[in-house]
Amino acid sequence: MTQPRPRIPEATVARLAVYLRVLTGLADGGRTTVSSGELASAAGVNPAGLRKDLSHLGPCGVRGVGYEVATLRDRIARVLGVERSRACVLVGIGNLGAALADYAGFGGRGFRFVGLFDAAPARVGQRVGGQPVRPMEELAEVVAATAASIGVIATPAEVAQSVCDRLTAAGVRSILNFAPVALVAPGDVDVRQVDLSVELQVLAFLGQQRDAGAPALPAPAVEVPA
Amino acid sequence: MTQPRPRIPEATVARLAVYLRVLTGLADGGRTTVSSGELASAAGVNPAGLRKDLSHLGPCGVRGVGYEVATLRDRIARVLGVERSRACVLVGIGNLGAALADYAGFGGRGFRFVGLFDAAPARVGQRVGGQPVRPMEELAEVVAATAASIGVIATPAEVAQSVCDRLTAAGVRSILNFAPVALVAPGDVDVRQVDLSVELQVLAFLGQQRDAGAPALPAPAVEVPA
DNA sequence: GCGACTTTGTTCCTGCGTTCACAAGCGGTT
């Protein structure tokens, strides 16, 4: 009954999600097989690293040929746990929340939002992404009824912790937090933090560093023909 | 170079951005000093790691006391290049693009959008976050006029590469891509990828792993099925 | 049927990031 779970590194899991997306696209395009080199280039990673990532799933390719697109896609989907659709609740239907609710990349990849919640009475009742926005009072009820295991927080930072508390109290065990605060949660709850502005600041730093120290750099920019 | 710039690890840079946000909040709250332990807890990291991160900036704390909030904040801001405001252009004003344009976390942290662009004629002319949406034809012009160094892509995946090409052609050297495709760009252009659904899939994986193996299994060392 | 080519899966190695633990330094107290 147990899965092949010799512990997959988290960095590998993140890349597996990318491979899954690429493979889904290839399958929709009618491709039946793909080589590690091609897949790696489409995913933006090193071919050897890709093969190492896939090796965690056990042998799933054919030497001399490559990987069967549909088979590999299904296998990754099963390992990632997106084989069956997962119920998620989304709290905070501001600009970002509405964008997330509408984001096609979620529904198409095994996630479905079973409840959108907001504390502002003005927002409650509006329809976003085909669903009505519900008041916070219904949160526990919906989580219990749908067995939602994932909660997404897209509220202002000030209320994120209290939303987190309510989600965990309702039984949610996994939380994705877009608010720029570090949440504290019970040890058996997974919390992942996404700060949209952090990436922008890393970019600014790299740009400043490049501009400051690179002028005399050789950097003939050899092109890599794909 | 007068700058102590012996290469700061990228992971450290990302955390410095988080420290900067926490410090700004503390300063606004009137705090004058803070210890590494407290700051680390607010940022969700290990105290020793935080001190190591800060050590890249040179000594900036007082032993036995802690760090001076305002001083440390300004120092990190200078290192990250957030001291002066940076001009950014944003392409793709859909749900996500509108959320980004409105996101207060950007303007407050040294980034200002000097141009919002969309290919859909229906969107052009609308005002989002206090600015008008412009047609793609004006992209190169605006980038040249404002010396924007950062471009943000929030378009559908299909057109992201062509937008990337136009941005680089216009002179943008740093690109933040929210579209789920790996972009190819010249070697002197920094491209950073953010896939919102990847984090969700990592969460699903961790949740599945927890549910399947947590009851009493420490590490069963199971092997692959068939 | 056999050889050669292609591509996977694995192994080794190098470098980086993270953590632990300790010495150094400063403020407050007596």
Place this chain on the structure above:
DNA sequence: AACCGCTTGTGAACGCAGGAACAAAGTCGC
């Protein structure tokens, strides 16, 4: 003025991720 406790900064070890090279294995051509 000297001691003591607190906190920083740094040095070292551990573990992990990434990259390159090699061997196994299967297919295609002759």
